[in-house]
Amino acid sequence: MTYHATILVELKEGILDPQGRALEGVLNRLGFNARNIQVGKVIELELDASSEEEARQQVERMASTITNPVMEVFTYQLKAVEVA
Amino acid sequence: MTYHATILVELKEGILDPQGRALEGVLNRLGFNARNIQVGKVIELELDASSEEEARQQVERMASTITNPVMEVFTYQLKAVEVA
Numbered sequence: 001m002t003y004h005a006t007i008l009v010e011l012k013e014g015i016l017d018p019q020g021r022a023l024e025g026v027l028n029r030l031g032f033n034a035r036n037i038q039v040g041k042v043i044e045l046e047l048d049a050s051s052e053e054e055a056r057q058q059v060e061r062m063a064s065t066i067t068n069p070v071m072e073v074f075t076y077q078l079k080a081v082e083v084a
Numbered sequence: 085m086t087y088h089a090t091i092l093v094e095l096k097e098g099i100l101d102p103q104g105r106a107l108e109g110v111l112n113r114l115g116f117n118a119r120n121i122q123v124g125k126v127i128e129l130e131l132d133a134s135s136e137e138e139a140r141q142q143v144e145r146m147a148s149t150i151t152n153p154v155m156e157v158f159t160y161q162l163k164a165v166e167v168a
Contacts, residue, residue: 032149043104043122044094047116
């Protein structure tokens with residue numbers, strides 16, 4: 001079965017987000033009143049697995065591999081893909 | 085009223101995603117059968133607006149400012165924030 005995963009990687013609460021600060025400065029100078037800006041990564045992928053449970057385990061292992069546990073946290077969504 | 089926006093910026097269909105390709109190579113070498121990997125940005129921010137409509141307009145103008153219309157597309161979610 002094919003699954004589609006969307007993994008969201010963000011900085012932990014309290015970790016300085018230089019990208020977010022820079023973007024906030026730009027947007028504020030352009031007149032937007034945006035604040036508390038955080039920039040994260042979103043990774044979309046497809047994978048094959050025999051069950052949803054196995055797909056979850058694979059995605060969690062992949063996400064743990066590509067994130068820095070000291071500074072980042074990840075969440076993910078998983079859905080089965082109908083193969084035409 | 086305070087609103088929380090989540091803006092998702094991704095490459096347009098068909099645009100080469102070097103980050104996605106590189107990540108796919110790493111994950112496949114580690115034994116994961118992930119494919120069609122796309123890496124995008126997610127921007128979370130807060131803003132004040134007098135109505136949801138005004139908040140939508142501000143978020144769309146901000147997102148248009150920070151994305152490259154030739155290569156990127158954005159989607160966003162907006163929700164009102166209960167001020168304690």
